[in-house]
Amino acid sequence: MSSATAPSAAPWPPPTRRSEPCLSISLTVGVATPSTSSIFASRPPIAAWAEQEYGDAKPHANTLYTWVRDGKIYPPAEKHGRTYFVRHDAVYSPCGRPTPSLIERINARKAP
Template sequence: MKLRLDEWLARNFAPAPAIRTARLWIKDGKIYPAPVKVGRAYYVEENAVFQNGIARPSLASRIPQ
C-alpha cells in the first residue's frame, strides 16, 4: 500500500523533516523503492526505506581512465 509522502515521513521520523527536504531525497534517489508522483503529490511504499543519506555510486565513476 502506498502512503502520501507526508504520512510516510511522520511514521518514519520524529520529528518529520520538511517536505522540501524529502523531495530532495527523492530527486537524489535516497528513498527506496522510489516514490511515484501522481499529480502534485508523491506516494511512497509503506515499507520504503531512507538510505542514510548515501547515494548509490554512478556508473561514470567506474570507467577506468
C-alpha cells in the same frame, strides 16, 4: 418617424430539435476509481510516510522532495499529480540507492 420594434429575445435554453431529452453530464469530484484507490491504499503520501517513520521529528517537505529527487528513498517514490507516494516499507538511504546500480549488476553477470 418609424417605430422600430426591438427584436424578441430568443428563449433560453434554446429548444431542442430532437424528441429525446438532452443528456446531462455530471462530474463527481473526490471519488477514486478502484485502480486509483488501490494505489493510494498501498502507498501513503510521502508526508504521511515521514510522519510514520520519524514521528514529530519528521523532515521538512522540501527535504523530502530533495530526497526523492536525489534517489535517497528506496524503493523510489511515484509521483501522481503533485503528490509523491511511497511504499510502507520504504527507507531513507543517505548514500543513495542501497542496491547496486544497473551497470554493477550487468558487470556482475559478466564476471566468471
